[in-house]
Amino acid sequence: LRIRRPTVSRFWASDKRQSGVTWKANEEYIISLSTVREPLCQGQIALVKTYPTGRKGETTGVGTGWAVTSDGVFATNAHVIAVADSIWVGFRGRDEKKARVIAVDKRVDLALIKIESPDRSYRPLPLATEPAANGSTITVIGYPLAVELGDDTRVTDGIISAQAGARKDITRYQISAAIQGGNSGGPVLNNRAEVVGVVVSTFSDRTRAENVNFAVKIPYLKLLLESAGIEYARGRSDG
DSSP states (O other): OOOSSOEEEEEEOTTSOEEEEEEEEOSSSEEEEEESSSBSSTTSOOOOOOSSOOOTTSOOOOOOOEESSTTSEEEEOHHHHTTOSOEEEEETTEEEEEEEEEEEETTTTEEEEEESSOOSOOOOOOBOSSOOOTTOEEEEEEOTTHHHHOSSOEEEEEEEEESSOGGGOTTEEEEOSOOOTTOTTOEEEOTTSOEEEEEEEEOOSTTOOSSOEEEEEHHHHHHHHHHTTOOOOBOOOOO
16 A cells, blocks of 8 residues: 555445445555544554455456346446456356456446457346436345355345435435345346446445445436447336
8 A cells, every 4th residue: 555645535344335434544554443433543553454355366256237238238336346357247057258347437336347259149228217216116136145145136125215325425326125245236127127226335334224225326327338339228218
């Protein structure tokens, strides 16, 4: 870790949840970790284990992605592929296919990847043309805890709880559908099977809030697709 001046930032847990801890670093070392209320090791050097770990070529993380074009472009979160040496897309009953990153928006945590040698036509999910209203029913599809639970698709449902995320982040919806590590990048569907959001994170702090989760609003994915010159399937308009 090489930093020119003291830096303070949030600390994120291995499952991508914000832990409520901040860290401070000088030019060479992390010099303190603090909670909101009190320092954990103020004035002392703290050693922090990074995540993920593993040998070269070993699978160290999984996430969810879904087709946005028939020729093998998939959407997911930027944090899912951020530290990957290689990216592989898995399919039930088929061999994994290697993919490469073609576009990333770290600000809203979205990424587009493309299968390098597609051997089939993929069925893209249509992107909703209308925003999701508070209280509207949603369904989340993904592969949470794939190592522990297996590679069966997991489906949860809920509602749109709010039109903004933590700290009034307008790029997010708050959703009540349950998610776990591995759901990141998964589609949030409305009752017409159109994508209204992309699962991105869960809320974690000392209050132990349950089912307070967040999804990136679909217009931000559309902007990324359009900036990359990629055509995508559109949902039906209510108008």
